[in-house]
Amino acid sequence: MQYRRLGSSGLQLSALSFGSWVTFANQVDDSAASELMKLAYESGINFFDNAEVYAAGESERIMGRVLKQLGWGRDTYCVSSKVFWGGELPTQKGLSRKHVHDACHAALERLQVDYLDLYFCHRPDVATPIEETLRAMNDLIAQGKVLYWGTSEWNADQIAEAHGVARALGLVGPTMEQPQYNMFVRDKVEREYARLYETDGLGTTIWSPLASGVLTGKYAKGIPEGSRMTIEAYGFLKERLESEEGQVQIQKARELETIAADLGASLAQLALAWCLSNPNVSTVILGASRPAQLSENLGALEVLEKLDDGVRTRIETILGNTPAPAPTY
Numbered sequence: 001m002q003y004r005r006l007g008s009s010g011l012q013l014s015a016l017s018f019g020s021w022v023t024f025a026n027q028v029d030d031s032a033a034s035e036l037m038k039l040a041y042e043s044g045i046n047f048f049d050n051a052e053v054y055a056a057g058e059s060e061r062i063m064g065r066v067l068k069q070l071g072w073g074r075d076t077y078c079v080s081s082k083v084f085w086g087g088e089l090p091t092q093k094g095l096s097r098k099h100v101h102d103a104c105h106a107a108l109e110r111l112q113v114d115y116l117d118l119y120f121c122h123r124p125d126v127a128t129p130i131e132e133t134l135r136a137m138n139d140l141i142a143q144g145k146v147l148y149w150g151t152s153e154w155n156a157d158q159i160a161e162a163h164g165v166a167r168a169l170g171l172v173g174p175t176m177e178q179p180q181y182n183m184f185v186r187d188k189v190e191r192e193y194a195r196l197y198e199t200d201g202l203g204t205t206i207w208s209p210l211a212s213g214v215l216t217g218k219y220a221k222g223i224p225e226g227s228r229m230t231i232e233a234y235g236f237l238k239e240r241l242e243s244e245e246g247q248v249q250i251q252k253a254r255e256l257e258t259i260a261a262d263l264g265a266s267l268a269q270l271a272l273a274w275c276l277s278n279p280n281v282s283t284v285i286l287g288a289s290r291p292a293q294l295s296e297n298l299g300a301l302e303v304l305e306k307l308d309d310g311v312r313t314r315i316e317t318i319l320g321n322t323p324a325p326a327p328t329y
Contacts, residue, residue, distance in 0.1 A: 001044025002301060006282045008201025009148060009175050011117075013078065015276055016298060017047035019207065019285040022237075024062045025055035027289040034066045039291050041072065043298050049178075049205065049285050050111065051082035051122060052103050060110035068112050080205075081107035082152060082178075084122035095125035100136040104145055118205070119146040120178055124154045130165050138171040150176035150203070156192045163200045176203035176282065182211045183256070183271055183315070184249050187323045189280065194326035203282040206275060212237050214249045215271035217257055255318045259311065265303045272300035274315065277307050 002015035018040040024033055037048065048067075050060050060081065067079070083103040086092040091099060100121075107116060119140065121133060140146040151159055151174050159177060166173035177196075181189040181204070189204060196202040210216055219241060240246050253267060260270040275284050288294035316322055 002276075003046075004282050005203070006118075006148065006176055006205075007197075007203025009203065011078070011148065011175075013047045013205070013283045014045045015283055015301065016045060016272070017049060017205065017283045017285050018045050018294075019049035019287050020059045020063055021049075021051070021054050021207070021287060023287050023289045024059040028062070030062055030065055032289070033062050034069060035291055036288055036294055037063070037066050038070060039294055040286075041070070041077065046076065047078045047080070047118075047205070047283055049080050049118075049207075050107075051080075051120070052107055053082070053085040053122065057106070057110055060107055064110050064112035074113070078117035079111055079113060080118035080120060081111065081116050082120040082122035083107075084125070095121050095128045095133040095136075097132050097136040100133060100140070104140055108145065115144055116146050117148065118176065119149045120152045120176075121150070121154070121174075122152050124151070124158050130158075130162055131169065134162060134166055134169070134171050134173075141172050148175040150174045150178065150205075152178035153180070155188075156196055159193075159196055159202065160200070173200070175201075176205055178205045178207055178285075180208045181206035181275060181278075181281065182209050183215060183274060183319055184211050184252075184321070186321060189278065191323040191326045193280070197280050202280075204280060205283050205285060206281055207285050209272055209275045209284050209286075210268055211249060211271075212240065214241065214246070214253050215256070215267055217253055217267040219250055220254055252318055256315065259314050259318075263303060263306045263311070265299070265306075266296055268297055269300045269303045270315075272297055273303035273307055276300060276304050277312075 003012040004015050006013050048063060050063055083100055084093065086099060086103050093099060104119065137149040154177060159174060163173040179188050193202060213219060256270065257267045260267045272284055275281055286294065286297050288297065
């Protein structure tokens with residue numbers, strides 16, 4: 001396993017991490033979660049990602065029960081939660097001081113831990129002053145209930161504003177952002193955030209590196225039985241796959257499989273290695289419902305060593321979506 005600093009912080013996260021979105025409580029029960037997390041941990045993964053909204057909190061409850069059962073030393077792993085969608089009532093959502101406070105304590109209870117290593121604002125909240133959210137996060141850090149806080153799917157201006165307000169008020173600013181990043185979704189990580197890596201030391205914990213499974217190749221001939229696309233709660237993923245854009249991505253995935261085969265790798269391993277080759281990626285979050293799937297994905301670290309300039313040129317030719325250079329300021 002490789003370990004990388006989370007942006008400019010001193011925290012060392014495994015280059016590959018493990019998340020529970022769309023799997024825990026839908027495809028994965030306590031027993032399967034225990035097997036997967038044990039395999040991840042024994043393979044060197046030290047970061048486990050979660051959120052209050054995943055399976056309406058049940059994802060965190062499963063992870064919490066597994067963490068208690070496995071009994072790992074709390075100083076050997078990192079766990080996260082995210083705050084924004086906690087419920088339907090006005091006080092159960094957004095980034096107000098109250099919801100940030102309540103959501104953190106609820107996550108601690110579900111995960112059965114005393115503190116969160118990483119705590120993300122799952123989306124920006126334009127209805128709440130940024131100072132209010134910053135002070136709420138700063139308080140949780142001062143109380144020892146959160147170690148690092150960050151954002152997820154915020155734009156660069158919003159993150160820069162958070163840093164500016166934090167500096168002006170002497171508060172702790174965001175350490176990391178959790179954006180979607182894969183061969184088909186590149187602009188934020190490669191272009192929009194470019195100025196933040198150096199100026200603010202932004203770290204990234206990227207999600208959907210396999211583009212909701214398209215970059216595994218398993219949807220090349222339609223949607224197989226038992227896949228996540230057949231789960232009603234994730235019908236939006238099925239709609240995305242069946243869209244015109246989704247079909248274009250499936251065709252490109254077929255072409256990329258030739259490159260993967262030349263490297264003696266699977267398409268998934270190639271796609272994960274491609275993400276890892278970006279030096280501004282702190283960790284790539286893996287999702288898996290079966291141990292064999294997780295083991296295969298862990299092999300991406302070996303493929304990373306094979307991504308020379310020639311291979312990257314072949315990949316870029318197929319993708320045809322290299323972001324324009326970042327604007328200068």
